[in-house]
Every structure is written in C-alpha cells, then in structure tokens.
Amino acid sequence: MSNYIFAKSIILSDREVENAYLEITDDGQFGAILTEKPDGTIVDYSDYHIGPGLVDTHIHGYASHDVMDNDFEGIKVISERLLSCGVTSWLPTTLTDTTENLDAVCETIGRHAGEEKGAKIQGIFLEGPFFTEKYKGAQNPKYMSDPSVEKLDKWHRLSDGLVNKIAIAPERDGVEEFIRFAKEKKIHTALAHSDATYEQAKKAVEIGANIFVHVYNGMSGLHHREPGMVGAALDLKNVFAEVICDGYHVHPAAVEIVMKARGVDETVLITDCMRAGGQGEGASRLGEFEVVVKDGTARLKHNGSLAGSILELIQAVEHIVEWGLASLSDAVRMASLAPAKSVSIDHVCGQIAAGRAADFIVLDDKGRLQATYLDGVKRFGA
Structure with missing residues (x-):
C-alpha cells in the first residue's frame, strides 16, 4: 500500500501545489498528487515544502x-x-x-x-x-x-x-x-x-x-x-x-x-x-x-x-x-x-513526476534542508 507525504507545498516543474498529498508507491516511485486526504500512512510535513532532489x-x-x-x-x-x-x-x-x-x-x-x-x-x-x-x-x-x-x-x-x-x-x-x-x-x-x-x-x-x-x-x-x-x-x-x-x-x-x-x-x-x-x-x-x-x-x-x-x-x-x-x-x-x-537527464531526475524514482527533499520557507529521501526512503534528517 502506498504512503503519502503531506506538505505545505509540492514543487513541480511548472507550478506549486499547496496543501497536498504526494503518493510514494511501494516500489519507491512518485505516484499521484492529491488534494483530498487519502487512505494510507501519511507523513506530516505540513509546515514544510517538498521539492525534487x-x-x-x-x-x-x-x-x-x-x-x-x-x-x-x-x-x-x-x-x-x-x-x-x-x-x-x-x-x-x-x-x-x-x-x-x-x-x-x-x-x-x-x-x-x-x-x-x-x-x-x-x-x-x-x-x-x-x-x-x-x-x-x-x-x-x-x-x-x-x-x-x-x-x-x-x-x-x-x-x-x-x-x-x-x-x-x-x-x-x-x-x-x-x-x-x-x-x-x-x-x-x-x-x-x-x-x-x-x-x-x-x-x-x-x-x-x-x-x-x-x-x-x-x-x-x-x-x-x-x-x-x-x-x-x-x-x-x-x-x-x-x-x-x-x-x-x-x-x-x-x-x-x-x-x-x-x-x-x-x-x-x-x-x-x-x-x-x-x-x-x-x-x-x-x-x-x-x-x-x-x-x-x-x-x-x-x-x-x-x-x-x-x-x-x-x-x-x-x-x-x-x-x-x-x-x-x-x-x-x-x-x-x-x-x-x-545534460538531458531530466527523464530520470530533477523533477517530481509519476513513475519517477521518489528522490525528494523537505525544506523550510528559507530553503533550509530538513530531510532527503532516496527511492522513497528517508536517508537524511536535519
């Protein structure tokens, strides 16, 4: 079952989605972005922003x-x-x-x-x-x-x-x-x-x-x-x-x-x-x-x-x-x-998109790093 990251905003390639849930699939990929609370485990980053690694x-x-x-x-x-x-x-x-x-x-x-x-x-x-x-x-x-x-x-x-x-x-x-x-x-x-x-x-x-x-x-x-x-x-x-x-x-x-x-x-x-x-x-x-x-x-x-x-x-x-x-x-x-x-690697990194590896970061309003996730797994925490 998928997990979800709830954040103040999710930074996408062309826009931001505020107060949204980012799906992380069981195989460590990005899934859907939802504005309604989903079923499943939710990690609360409601005071923070999610961006691509x-x-x-x-x-x-x-x-x-x-x-x-x-x-x-x-x-x-x-x-x-x-x-x-x-x-x-x-x-x-x-x-x-x-x-x-x-x-x-x-x-x-x-x-x-x-x-x-x-x-x-x-x-x-x-x-x-x-x-x-x-x-x-x-x-x-x-x-x-x-x-x-x-x-x-x-x-x-x-x-x-x-x-x-x-x-x-x-x-x-x-x-x-x-x-x-x-x-x-x-x-x-x-x-x-x-x-x-x-x-x-x-x-x-x-x-x-x-x-x-x-x-x-x-x-x-x-x-x-x-x-x-x-x-x-x-x-x-x-x-x-x-x-x-x-x-x-x-x-x-x-x-x-x-x-x-x-x-x-x-x-x-x-x-x-x-x-x-x-x-x-x-x-x-x-x-x-x-x-x-x-x-x-x-x-x-x-x-x-x-x-x-x-x-x-x-x-x-x-x-x-x-x-x-x-x-x-x-x-x-x-x-x-x-x-x-x-360098034409934006098909594998650099943006949050469904089906991509869930490599992302958690930031405060000033851009200070709170956490880094690799393939959907938290690998660094401030």
Whole structure:
C-alpha cells in the first residue's frame, strides 16, 4: 500500500501545489498528487515544502575525497554525504590531468557506477583538459591541449558511455570537429576556462555547445567592444549558464544579471565543490595544487586564486532565496530541473513526476534542508 507525504507545498516543474498529498508507491516511485486526504500512512510535513532532489552537474569532491583520486570507495563516500546537501543525483567531475589519469578515472567510474548507495551517478563531467592557459584557474596548464576526438572517444568507451558532458575552450584548434563528434555521442559540450571572443563562443554554440561553465569565472569578461565569453553566456539563445552562488565567486547582483538574461529555466546552480567541502577550515589540495580553506573559500596556496568551492548545493538554494533573487520554488528548480535538462537527464531526475524514482527533499520557507529521501526512503534528517 502506498504512503503519502503531506506538505505545505509540492514543487513541480511548472507550478506549486499547496496543501497536498504526494503518493510514494511501494516500489519507491512518485505516484499521484492529491488534494483530498487519502487512505494510507501519511507523513506530516505540513509546515514544510517538498521539492525534487537536487542535481549537481559540476562537483569534483566532498568529505575529503576527490573524483581524481580514482578510488570508487571515496566516490561512494561522496555519494552518501551528498544526501546531507539535498543532492540525490550528480555528475562526478574531473580536472585537467594526464591522459592516463583521465583514462583510469573514466574506467573506474564506468566499471562501478551503480554501486553507490547515496546520490546517484547520472554521468561524468570532464572539466578539461582542452582549455587555454590565460584563464586556467585551478586547472594545471601543463596538461592542456587542443580538443582531441580520439581522446574523447576513448574516455566515452572506457566510461561505458557515462561521459555526458565535457568542457572546452572554443578558441582552440579543432573545436568544430570535436563538438560535432561529441554531439553524435550525445555528449554535451560546455565552454569554460577560455579567452574566446564573442564570435568564437557563438560559433561553438551554433555547432552544438550548450553550456557556459561557472559564468564570470575563468572566462573573458564583458566589454562593450568585445562581449567575450560572458557576453555570449548572457546573450546567446538556448544555452545554459552555470553559476556558483557561494557569495565569493560571483556577486549577488551579477547572479541576478545572469538570471534576468537566461531565466530560471536556463540558470544552473552548481557547486564546483572540491574535497574540502564539509570539512571545515585548514589545508587541502586540488589535483596537484595545495589549497588553503579559510573564511568560506578554497584558494590556491601559491597565489590566492579561488580553487573550486566548498559550497553545498542546498546552500546555493538558500542564498538565492536570502538574496531575494527568486522564490523558493524557482531556486529549487535552478538546482534540480535546469541542471538535469542541461545534460538531458531530466527523464530520470530533477523533477517530481509519476513513475519517477521518489528522490525528494523537505525544506523550510528559507530553503533550509530538513530531510532527503532516496527511492522513497528517508536517508537524511536535519
């Protein structure tokens, strides 16, 4: 017999249903949404809101573990701990590294994906190595190169088809062939760590690129004579714009500019979190670089540059609400449905719909996490 969740509101892809009952079937799927009290066991969340589990499509690590460690036991820990961040689906994200290390990581995740018991692996995001040195950020320039169809094909095969997103700098040689090949393989091309002109970014999008990675960070800025990557991210049609809403990477007013340009449907909240997430202040590392975590940021020890973040995705939702940029329901959509759509996994996650896995979160009015459910089972409680 089905169980029911009674909530102040249920956040759907296109609307909210207030004071309603959400059916959870015996096999852990979403069922009907009812406004009349049903027969069956009812879990009372009448003071809270129900939303889809969050989807982090750009996250390198958490809880002392990193995807580039090439240790699936560590990835299992990340998966479990992400439930406390409201995340129920994610893309393990790599860094610019040697071809051999990227081969190994793709193969390990491809072999073991599905063994994780927490947030579900829904693909792999390769952040690099096809970037430009000027905007390297915390990526290692000695491993950067022009895009290689052969390497992408190998990583896709080694991952058993899990690679579904790769970031490149659109000004590098061979981009057109690369994007076309990625599109054939149903791999989404993102643009990042780039000094591209507006026209170069525009051409990449016309060929098939559809995501701008952590907008404002690691890219050519907006100038009235050369709009650059930022201008392209704000102006071009049918693209998604990632933003890191930790209050350090991007000013709230700049976040609002992205939201006004792209709308809720195309603004993607991500964390870009690294292994120090959830661990407090102190020494850490990102790839081969030493990192210092202090005052809410992770910075490279040798030059003070931001090195990913320690942001949790539920905190990004809270910040959007706190900054007055969107309603709770829209903030949740930007951290669930929008990221899922950006990599075409919205058929398995990112929204509450009958027949889907009952992965959902319970939030208060400010977006603070109260509980996380996976396949209809409560897996985290505040």
